[in-house]
Amino acid sequence: MASNCEVEPGAAPESALVTTDSYENFQQMSSSLEEIKNSNFTSSTQDEFLDNCNNIDSDLHVNCSTVSVSSQDEDYIRDEEWLGKSKHIFVLSSAGKPIYSRYGNEDRFASYFGIMQALVSFVQADDDSIRSMHAGDTKFVFLFREPLILVAVSKTEECTSQLTAQLNYVFNQIASMLTLSRLVKIYEQRRNYDLRRLLTGVERLIDHLLDFSEQEPAFTLGAVQCLPLTSSVRDAISSAIVQSCSKIKNLVFGILLANNQLITLVRMKKYCIHPHDLHLIFNLVQASESLKTAEIWTPLCLPRFDASGFLYGHVSYLAEDCQACLLLLTVERDAFFSLSEAKQRIVERLRRGNCLEAINESLNTKEETCVDIGFPELRHYLYKCKSTAQFHQPSMGAPYTINCKRLLDLYRRAHYRLHCPTRPLKLLFERTSEDALLAWDTRGFELYAILEPLTDTGNAIATVGRLLNWIKKREDKLFQLNAPTF
Amino acid sequence: MNASTEPYLELSDNPVRFEAVNQVTNVFFDDSNKQVFAVRSGGAMGVVVKGSSEDIPAINFRMDDKGPVISIKFSLDHNVLAVQRTTTSVEFMNFNGTTIESEYTQNCKKNSSLLGFVWAQNNEVALITDHGIELYMVIPEKKALKHLKTTSATVQWFVWCSRNKIALLASSHGSHLQPILFKPGTISKLSKVETEPGRMTLERDVTLATLYDVPAVLILRHQSGPQTAEVHVHTLSGPGQAPVKSHVLRLNLSGRFAINVVDDLILVHHQASRSSQVFDIALPGESDGTVTYHKAVAPARSLKPTSLKLPGLVEPSTHKCELYSPNWVVFQPNIVIDAKLGCLWHIKLCLPVLCSQISDLPLCTQLTLKRTCGKDVLLKLILEHAKLPKPSLHKLQESSNHINSVYRSWAEAELQMQTASPPGAPPPSRPPSPPRVLINQADIYQQVLQKLDKEDLLQNLEWTLISYMTSLSEFGIPAEHTLNELLITTLVRRNKFTALMQMLQYGVVADSKPLACLLLSLGNLHPAASQLALDMLARLGANEEIQEVLLDQGQLLSALKLSQEGVSPRKFLEAAQNSGDPALFHSTLFCFKSSAQYAHAFLKDERLDTFIQHYKSLFPDSSNNSNSK
Known part of the structure; x- marks a missing residue:
């Protein structure tokens, strides 16, 4: 296996994505926006947000439903279906005001939020912070990010850090709609503010994000998957975007994606996008049906890029006959029309270069399973290239076509074993009565392979070695290896 | 009579009756053939010879009265009758079963005085005189004797042991005791019995006996002063059958004693207290390195009272026999004769009663293990002890250790017989004789453990079983399947799964396939049992079985x-x-x-x-x- 260590399929000298460790601290946020604006001598300010905040005050109204809360609490305590949910997510303000609940109407168990707030503040009083509680199979995970408290109550096998990561996504999703600065400001001015007024429509995004993060290994790995395209096509697409937008100032990112897979990412020099932000974008595109019919202009905060302000995004699908979605993100508030024109130019160029067909072909081709590519004893695998934060997985084959949740649980557990803060493993081989799992963490990549349960160690290693070579041969198709800039 | 004072020795129910001693009748006892001779009027009125049991038909014959008879003995094959009437000669008569046919006489050497004679072999007779021993071969056909050998020694009295063909010659008032061994055609002197120099011994204080197949000289030593009498046991176990003083029996009494041996137990009867003590030289005692000092194994008890049925005119009456009567004469090994009453009894030991009076179970076990019919008694004893509400596990285990020690050495001896010895090695001398009491695992299982297998005795069963199995393992004897099975089911019934698991994991219970199957069947009671079964099968390398089990479990x-x-x-x-x-x-x-x-x-x-x-x-x-x- 040592000979294969040199093989790092998908490795690239520069990446459009911020390379990341999954459980890294989410608190660190850059202030890229100011830089960009300053470097381009634009004078746009954030006055708008402040104006909004001021308006909020006048809009405040008292939540009248609290009177009847206590009697309705009991309904949920007795509601088997509600109690039987495997994972609850709650968001509340640091004052204990309910903001979001994954299941049920949060107003109806407002007293629960009171308890959660009490737990957090009680521990906080000792200059400490509560992270999790464990009661039998149930984990209560807390994340306190000023000014919000996020709580997960989970009966799943996920570990605390994975649940915390999920809570962070939820927080970032909220922040991406409001920006963090505005969120903080709101609560500074009015501790009892009912944030739900500002988050109408965001609940749907959070719901989708939670489901999405539970179904996609991308969230566990902190990476994105690319749509398989030959490198010439991908380069042609990238250059089409670059050329079409060459004259537009302050365009930060151009992102083309389809079916939850990245086609290309073009960026402003010096700036990278964090996979977590990209996940939020993927979530936004997937959750919003309305995008399919119209061009949309939307403010969007990428919390890992800059939590203090908005980027503005021109979001549209390429064409009726090509379901790839193009996002052009800029710092300019009023660049809709220039970007809309740019989009038209991009589509034209792509059409001329037959790139739309290539994209469609790739989208329509059913991806190969492990059996198809000649690894019968391999059931499924995840390959993550660390330097580009991209990963690849084959199409789901038997037997996980029937139960793919088990597969994701396996990956999550293996990922935790490789990244657990106390005793991280480098190599893990585990055979259970149902499957065999090989997880390998090297400097360049992480590989998670699920094999037939009767595969012995030698075979597993040989298979993985062959697999790495196989990926290496196709790395230019499976990964975006260059990071084009405007 | 409660159990604790019940007599453990009794006289045989049917004594051999013979004509009591009176003016015309003399009675003789030949302890070689164990025959009682009632000689009426010197033989002229007839001689009645009775064997040691009433079942043996009496022999009747007449012989001429040639003066008072001193001693009368049949040869070992009953073909020749020898009668001593003088101190110089013995008369021999050929005997055909009913009548005397011919007579011939043998004189001893001149100037010697005949002390007695013994039949050394079927056709060899030894005349013992004050000058030594003369050995002759009797040739009935020629009506003559042929001189074989003479040994000279000063003899004052002698004691004869017919079983071992050993005579003990005493001189210097019994301070010199010389054992003589008779072999066909020859006689040999053994080493002298070492006694305290100058210590005299009376003939009646010396007994020749056989203890555990070893000839022994038992000498009663009366002590002067406050000290009580002792019996010194010299076993002829040294090199060349040299006598070794190896045991001393402490009697804690003084006075007149008589000694019998029953089943290798030494019985010492004390006339004054009318009681008997029992000693076993095989039991451990206080030892000074060479001599072991023994105490009586149980408190002294009187013989069981016995009575004679006398035919009466109207109805038979009974005569209560006097025990420890001065008329009693004691012969080896266990014969008591009351010449006045005309009775010959055998003394019998009632082992269960004796055991009931020994409170210490291990001691009792050791004693019982050496008795010829001790097996059932011992098994009952253990069962009784195991049934106690709070049995002493320590004693139970010690008792098991004694049992298993015998079991182990027997098993080893048997194994040695079965294994081929290397060429050139001397072939095994002879098959080892089985121990008197051999209690194997099946015996314990059937006679003790199965009888404890009742709901209210489960606790006792567990204790007994574990102490027995502990002892087995101490002696390196693998437990049989039935025991292992019982252990497991008992622990399961007692809900002691933890103990069971530990026993299995630490190998207390040996692995076997049947046991694994048993464990499997317990799987529904205790989920871990299935895993224990699989582990056991794995240790046994029984892959096929494991596969079946896994298949059955859906794995x-x-x-x-x-x-x-x-x-x-x-x-x-x-x-x-x-x-x-x-x-x-x-x-x-x-x-x-x-x-x-x-x-x-x-x-x-x-x-x-x-x-x-x-x-x-x-x-x-x-x-x-x-x-x-």
């Missing part, structure tokens, strides 16, 4: 992981299909299809097609998998 892949040799794909695939788990079915099918050994079976065996169809119905998209091979 198909574990079964396949263990071995893929010689399994039936159909059996596994069917089980996988019945499990309703598609992933399991996938893995199982994959395993067989990818194995070189079974892949071709899918081409040949049409019955396997149904499984491939089933797979396709489960995973319609991945038809590749099942077709690719």
